Amino acid sequence: MLFRTRLRRLGLAGVALVTAAAALPSAAVADSGDRHDRHPSGGGLSAVVRYTEHGIPHIVAKDYANLGFGTGWAQAADHVCVLADGFVTVRGERSRHFGPDAAPDGSLSSAKKNLSSDLYFAGVRDARTVEKLLATPAPAGPGRQVKELMRGWAAGYNAWLKQNRITDPACRGADWVRPVSTLDVARRGFAVSVLGGQGRGIEGITAARPPGAAPVAAPDAAATAKAARDLFSPDSAAMGSNAVAFSGATTANRRGLLLGNPHYPWQGGRRFWQSQQTIPGELNVSGASLLGTAVVNIGFNDKVAWSHTVATGVTLNLHQLALDPADPTTYLVDGSPERMRKRTVTVQVKGKEPVTRTQWWTRYGPVVTSLGPSLPLPWSATTAYALNDPNAANLRASDTALAFGKARSTDDMVRALRRTQGLPWxxxxxADAQGHSLFTQSQVLPRITDDLAQRCSTPLGKVTYPASGVAVLDGSRTGCAIGSDKDAVQPGIFGPSTMPTLRDALYAENSNDSAWLANADRPLTGYERVFGNLATPRSLRTRGAVQDVAAMADRRGLTVADLQRQQFANRVPAADLAVADAARACPAVLPGDTAACAALAAWDRRADTGSRGALLFDRFWRAFATLPLAEQWKVPFSAADPVNTPNTLNTASPGFAKALTGAVAELRAAGIPLDAPLGAHQFVMRNGKRIPVHGGTESLGVWNKVEPVWNAPGGGYTEVSTGSSHIQAVGWDGGRCPVARTLLTYSQSSNPASPHYSDQTVLFSGERWVTSRFCEKDILRSPQLRIVRVRERQVVSPEATAERITG
Known part of the structure; x- marks a missing residue:
């Protein structure tokens, strides 16, 4: 009632939230989750979008379809070109519009060329894979509310296209910007779900061909094991994250605290987008959504806050097939022949004849001949490999996210994970307002137990599984099939009772290593190898993070301000371990080069924009860190002291001198002073303006991770590929409003014409935050409040219906 009263005071009693959204006929509502035509609604959807500082929308609607409508409309307003490009990808139409040889942006497809991407997604389309998942009853399939959100999102995106002129030069006037359907939105979710499984094997799936007459060599076991280990190493991931939850035992007010710092792409379709979603009396959640998603993926409400980190669980496995000697497209199971299924796919190609290729599918999944360029899996006359990806049957991630948005405690979040089982990777x-903390590796993984791997691994699998968690099972025996857990919502995956989980620890932290050291004083053990490793060296980012958060927990009395300080401390753990020894050894390596040695010695060991010498150490360390650990350090790793070992720089290693002299020569050749401030040569350009960027790369161990793109002729690091993205520091003070500070490092819009194209990037550069406006009183007090009533049947521009309200 209070909310409606405030709307009336603003003259908004007739907005879509309360009365203006026409209800669909009951039959249409019942059918809406399964309708996938180009008109995903009856034309009567609407919402209220209230914009506050930095273009952050607070979307209010009366139900899930209308909330999805407002979300799709507002996302299109900020990212229409990026979204449209992604829909071209998941429809399998990139070659038609952009040619076969260009590369997708990598957000939804790992393929190196459009043609391979199209062959895969066109195959998904032709097999009606996503339609079948949508038709699967919950809990194995998506629930009704999520289907309504997707239906509304598609209608909102379409309405924005119809009512607005595109100003972004990336797609202005492009014929590939088209209306979408509910099915298109679901296909996008499917593409994200399989990123760690079939998504890794797109090239190998679409290129698989039966062998010819020439003999084909078997894969080298040692090389394959190394390639698999590298492929699934946290260091090699295109994305990463840090997150820490503190329990009330460590905080000033006995309530929980959460700091989330996901490291996601700064460009393309895997960007985050901020919003608040409200259905009065039903849902009120604020946070960030992956583009094309109708829910808040990471965020907070008035009782809980959560973030995610990329997990170490291996989301695929291989089945080695024993082939019929007379026919390499027939494989044997318990001695009986079983023919592979042909999936013939045709892709339209710009300026050329259509391309038709055949994919080969088995009871285990598609035949795959590689997992990336360094991991070949040759198809010979006797052997082929099939890829099993359980997330190819998982369209439940949005159900999990929606349940998180409604949660009132970390207990509720655990129950939501048990019920939906939707998180893929x-x-x-x-943390919650009651003072509880939670870490859980609850993800959809193939049910590979260590016992199954021991009994059923092929000779190749006996090497790859211990090294990387990639199982290669004997596909010729039904006794080696993946079983099911009783509490799993789909066959062939682990149930929730097996997930590594840590509850109510003083702190629970993850920086993309396995679950083992979520809390160094309460190590998690007993999980299967497919979840991740145990008692092995941690990354420098994990080591530095555990040192930092453990010290914070010991201090007690923590507040949101402490989380903010941790985010931008920009401490370089590699420097704390190595720079003093490097500076001492420098004169012997670079005799007479006092400038280089002085720059190292004087560096403040931070990655702030003003840190002098940081760039020299960065370029040195990137080369040095590629050496084996035994060549980097004198003191080896000890599982009894995993946070502090290995240590003591091995300056006698030949690689040390090579890396240091190479870094000095590189910077001088580029005309970059050895003691230049980091921000002078680590920056991004936005609309002709240079914005300095702080933070550091993975190997340096900086919490505030950024992966900048090196361009020596351009002045150093001139762009960021991935890194700190939607940052949130959240707590509670006992009132109704959470205490939250956020920052979207690359800003809310990808359109250079938008006022919100780089405004938060400037804030990030200056280590400044956005104070979240969650409660009604805070939203209505925004000096930049702008209210837009968005309607499906609207015929005038949104600007004509917008109101600017102050006070």
């Missing part, structure tokens, strides 16, 4: 870290 991420951990969850959470």
């Amino acid at each position: 991420i951990n969850t870290i959470a």
Whole structure:
């Protein structure tokens, strides 16, 4: 009632939230989750979008379809070109519009060329894979509310296209910007779900061909094991994250605290987008959504806050097939022949004849001949490999996210994970207003137990599984089939009772290593190898993070301000371990080069924009860190002291001198002073303006991770590929409003014409935050409040219906 009263005071009693959204006929509502035509609604959807500082929308609607409508409309307003490009990808139409040889942006497809991407997604389309998942009853399939959100999102996106002129030069006037359907939105979710499984094997799936007459060599076991280990190493991931939850035992007010710092792409379709979603009396959640998603993926409400980190669980496995000697497209199971299924796919190609290729599918999944360029899996006359990806049957991630948005405690979040089981490749870290903390690696993984791997691994699998968690099972025996857990919602995956989980620890932290050291004083053990490793060296980012958060927990009395300080401390753990020894050894390596040695010695060991010498150490360390650990350090790793070992720089290693002299020569050749401030040569350009960027790369161990793109002729690091993205520091003070500070490092819009194209990037550069406006009183007090009533049947521009309200 209070909310409606405030709307009336603003003259908004007739907005879509309360009365203006026409209800669909009951039959249409019942059918709406399964309708996938180009008109995903009856034309009567609407919402209220209230914009506050930095273009952050607070979307209010009366139900899920209308909330999805407002979300799709507002996302299109900020990212229409990026979204449209992604829909071209998941429809399998990139070659038609952009030619076969260009590369997708990598957000939804790992393929190196459009043609391979199209062959895969066109195959998904032709097999009606996503339609079948949508038709699967919950809990194995998506629930009704999520289907309504997707239906509304598609209608909102379409309405924005119809009512607005595109100003972004990336797609202005492009014929590939088209209306979408509910099915298109679901296909996008499917593409994200399989990123860690079939998504890794797109090239190998679409290129698989039966062998010819020439003999084909078997894969080298040692080389394959190394390639698999590298492929699934946290260091090699295109994305990462940090997150920490503190329990009330460590905080000033006995309530929980959460700091989330996901490291996601700064460009393309895997960007985050901020919003608040409200259905009065039903849902009120604020946070960030992956583009094209109708829910808040990471965020907070008035009782809980959560973030995610990319997990170490291996989301695929291989089945080695024993082939019929007379026919390499027939494989044997318990001695009986079984023919592969042909999936013939045709792709339209710009300026050329259509391309038709055949994919080969088995009871285990598609035949795959590689997992990336360094991991070949040759198809010979006797052997082929099939890829099993359980997330190819998982369209439940949005159900999990929606349940998180409604949660009132970390207990509720655990129950939501048990019920929905939808997260494909991420951990969850959470805190609540009651003072509880949570870490859980609840993800959809193939049910590979260590016992099954021991009994059923092929000779190749006996090497790859211990090294990387990639199982290669004997596909010729039904006794080696993946079983099911009783509490799993789909066959062939682990149930929730097996997930590594840590509850109510003083702190629960993850920086993309396995669950083992979520809390160094309460190590998690007993999980299967497919979840991740145990008692092995941690990354420098994990080591530095555990040192930092453990010290914070010991201090007690923590507040949101402490989380903010941790985010931008920009401490370089590699420097704390190595720079003093490097500076001492420098004169012997670079005799007479006092400038280089002085720059190292004087560096403040931070990655701030003003840190002098940071760039020299960065370029040195990137080369040095590629050496084996035994060549980097004198003191080896000890599982009894995993946070502090290995240590003591090995300056006698030949690689040390090579890396240091190479870094000095490189910077001088580029005309970059050895003691230049980091921000002078680590920056991004936005609309002709240079914006300095702080933070550092993975190997340096900086919490505030950024992966900048090196361009020596351009002045150093001139762009960021991935890194700190939607940052949130959240707590509670006992009132109704959470205490939250956020920052979207690359800003809310990808359109250079938008006022919100780089405004938060400037804030990030200056280590400044956005104070979240969650409660009604705070939203209505925004000096930049702008209210837009968005309607499906609207015929005038949104600007004509917008109101600017102050006070």
